Amino acid sequence: MQRSARKGRARFAGTRGQALVPALLFLLVGGIGLYVAFGSFQMTGAKMKLQNTADAAAYSAAVLQARDYNFAAYTNRAMVANQVTAAQVVALKSWIDELDATYAGNPDTEDLIQTAAAHPSLWTTPNRRGRLDIAPVRNALDALLPTVAQGIGSITRALSDAQTGYHMALITAIPETADAVARRNQSDTHVTSGYFTSERNAVQLIAWQSYTTIVTPAGKLDNDHLADVVTDAQTLDGFVKRRVSSRSVAPDYQQLDDQASATCRPAGRITINVTHVGGTQLRTDKKGWQSIDASTAHVITPCTGAVDTIAGHGGSTNGNTRGYMTNPPFVSWSDWKGYGGYYNFGDHTSPTPGLLIPDAMAQQFTLGPGPSLDSNNGGLLPYEDIAGTPTAEDAPRITIEVEREADTLNNTPGLHGAARMQVDNGSARGVMRALASAQAYFVRPAEDPFGASTSGALLHASEWLRADGKREYPSVFSPFWQVRLAPVTDSERAAAREAQMPHDTPAASRR
Template identity: 45%
Template sequence: MGKTGLAHRRSRPGQRGQALAFALVFLAIGGLALYLAFNASQLTSAKTKLQNTADAAAYSAAVLQARDYNFAAYANRAMVANQVAVAQAVSLKSWIDELKGTYTENTWIDTLVKIFSDGQLLWTTPKQLGKAAITPVRSALNTLLPPLVTGLDDIIAALSMAQRAYHAGTIAAVPLVTDEVAKRNQPDSTVSSGYFLGPRYGVQLARWTKFTTVTDPQNPKQGSATGKDRFADVTTDGTTLDGFLKDRGSPRSPTAVPTAYKGCKGAVVAIMVTVVTHDGGTHLRRDKKGWEALDASQANGTLACVWATPAGPVGFAIPTVSSVGRGGAANGPGGRYSGRSGYGGYSNFGGSLLNPLTLIAAQMQYSSGPGKTLHNKPAGLQEYADLSNQPKPGTGPVDDFNRAPSITIEAQRQDTSVVTSSRVLPGGDRLTLDGRMAGGMMRALASGSAYFIRPTDSGGMAGALRSAAGWRRADSRIEYPSLFNPYWQASLTQTSDLERVAAIAAQGN
């Protein structure tokens, strides 16, 4: 009985070694799985690092783009501010010249007042005091204003050139900066060789460069059919120019009131009422080549005397109307006024050429011209950068109307830089599994661009960034993208399918 059981437990000759074979098979499968898992892990890690590198490079390009637009915006705002400063200097020159004439006793009205007016001191005292105060101020301004206007015009021209230079420098810097960022982020990675010289980058570079334009306000071929210009609109906006520039009308202190018995001896009625009215303004020439100012002061009144005679009342009445002070100034062409109307709807120099109380004096000044220019070249509005088209919601892809063209970066690293089993296992390169990559390179795409968003300026969220729906300003208007406000920021964007297809096609070459 025991022998029989023992015999059953013994293996047959054909079955010996089968367990070892199965173990070897499982061991081989496990080794292959481990091989694949190790390689997959290494490749996934390398791909993630390369994608992060591409993201960093693309974001750096977007930052450069945003800085370019913000620099242009700051430069535009600085040019506007300096244009207003030029206009103020031109206004001061015209105004101080008018004051000098008004407070100088050299007109026939001055003689008439001395002869007839019983209130002569009301006329002569303000003139004497005013002349004493105005003379040194005018002398100082005559010395200061020409070099001031020259300096401001030169600063404006320098800002204009700086815009163009910065933009060109930004375009040139993108390849260098993105490649440096890629190397700093991962030493064995670079931007794909020849990428910035190839047609793929050329297409997006064309979109980028066409997104903005440089406009010369003085070139009629670059303006609209109506002569409208965006920079000129901003510069002459009612909130940009102060009241002194637009209309500086005001009364002047010399006054002759109320009687004239001193000159009309024995008269029963002797009246002399004469007051001085001033008006003036400054506007941008319609050709945008400079600013022009005109100021005029005019005496307006009546002198009337009546005597009682046996034959009845006898007398006279004459109007006391005369120009007493005039001034004009300009930068740009100078010599003659370019017209009664300036850019932006301003006309007749604050209304002085229409106001009957200043019309005579203003017309005399207009006929004689603004005088020698404070500065000729460069003068007026200079070239400036702006968006080629003013984007608005609904004119482009959803939520992209506030975004500049994307800049796509392709980062790469050699497949031999990835540590796989073929490099760490003896004879691992003799395995038949092919882990090589297209062109011997691992590549990753990333895109970024600048976008425009205005921080809210009211409420508890002041200074915070909000979506386009919350872009309403304090005046309930929506701020659209422009190069007049520095609200450009950078972010990564979705890489387009066209870029991906182009990248795949490039790998096959």
């Protein structure tokens, strides 16, 4: 029994260590697999980070694109507001000049009253008193209005110049900004040198740069977007568009009801009432605003019957006053037209420009608009606008290509491998690249059928709704430009792969 036990123990001792060999083989295979997996995970992680960096760079570039359009919208709106103010200043100057001239009296009208009225002082005394009453107001306006007009014009010029400068600066800043964002995300990553202006990106770059343009409206007779907005009926107030009133104010200003003089036969009474009309128009060449105010004395006497005479008139303008008449000194019917459907400076006795104009208004027009309140910056100044009439909400895409040297992908020393054990990083010519596109897009929320205002992921979208509920198309007069990533096209990816291939590689081997 003892000998048998010793033999059993000997056989058992001879089998020790036999499991070590497969275990070592398993560990070797597992180690190789872990090494390969670790390297692959590093490559995959690096590619994902590189794509995220490209997305961030493209998105940042599109943010600048949207800022350009929103800045243009804010400055365009400010210029519209300034043009309205300029029109109001011109209107106020014309109105106060006409009021003063009416109280001063027109020689022909004054001579008629002196001849036909038994008591001319009933007319002249209140007029002298009225002129004295308005003298401080006119003096203050005469001193203030040119300064205001020139100040508004200078601000508008500054807005116009800032808009143009900002637009041009962003074209230069976008590649630099995209590169800075890429480096901040990954210090060893940068935008591919020269990509933004390369032939691969030429079509897209031209599309983006030509999406908006700087428009110079002054001196042109065609339609203009800024002029359309400025002269819209909801933009201009009633005082600017059409000033119609009665100058006859109780108890005795600009009105008369008196016994006719002995020289006016047959015996009877003389009555006078004065009406006023005026308006301010943007000239069709858009070089400035022009305003005319005129008052007409409606006189009824026994000796003359009903006659209309000139009571007073005034005018004002800004901008370049040369060429305010088409063929001076002759007045053409087209000279009575303003931009946006306005005509005859508020007098709508006739629907035809230049027809049935009051004598006082015609006389003022013949005399000219008078000195310009702002000859340097009057009229519509250059502004940024979308070229054409866009119907799609998307602006042109901006595509960015970023790259990273392949030897920086593996950050673990000793795990680069060699020969057949080396893990391929999948880069072309030692560089890993990624493409990303982004774009600005215009969004103005609309009311949906269920009554809830929705528009993408906008917060408080209901506060952005148009009052009229209509759809608003893209423009640089509304600051509703947002940013989103956009898909990279197959042609861009193919061009990127083609650019990474060695130039001496045969075409067949590139497929």
